[in-house]
């Protein structure tokens with residue numbers, strides 16, 4: 119069997135899906151939409167799918183077209199697979215939503231710029247919401263944050279997969295820069311101390327939230 123083309127995900131029918139990095143937190147612009155539409159028409163790509171992580175997947179690409187599609191797009195691949203910090207999800211927050219208490223998009227942009235794609239012992243998903251209604255589901259992400267009037271609450275160790283877990287509160291009342299700095303310390307600590315393949319919820323269970331607070335909030 120031949121090796122899959124780079125940055126392409128094999129599908130059931132032996133075609134490929136690709137997930138370009140079009141921006142962060144599902145934000146798009148006319149230029150990226152036009153490029154996507156152009157390759158969809160040119161290579162007769164049958165499926166355009168919004169993913170659960172606020173990305174756009176182009177699905178059903180023939181093997182011989184994958185590299186040509188990437189060349190035409192001129193975009194990087196989003197970190198959609200593998201053991202790393204994946205794309206950061208965010209709701210519109212207080213820049214657009216009337217319920218927003220904090221700037222979730224501003225926080226998501228900083229997190230995406232600094233950490234997206236960093237290799238880790240397991241995948242690491244982030245969800246950022248502008249208020250406690252939590253449209254971006256911070257409680258079920260490896261790292262989540264949601265806005266309250268006094269700042270962001272950070273929760274870690276949530277998971278919505280085969281073994282659902284609600285995250286635990288790591289810190290409250292933080293500014294954007296304080297959340298970014300805490301995320302950096304947590305990611306380093308997790309990278310250095312988690313067992314191979316240990317997802318954040320298992321890491322939190324094994325070490326205890328108090329121990330992680332002691333190290334990352336010091």
Ligand code: SF4
Pocket residue numbers: 209210211212215216217218219247248249250251252253254
């Ligand atoms: S979490 Fe709050 S701020 Fe974000 S979209 Fe939902 S209601 Fe609006």
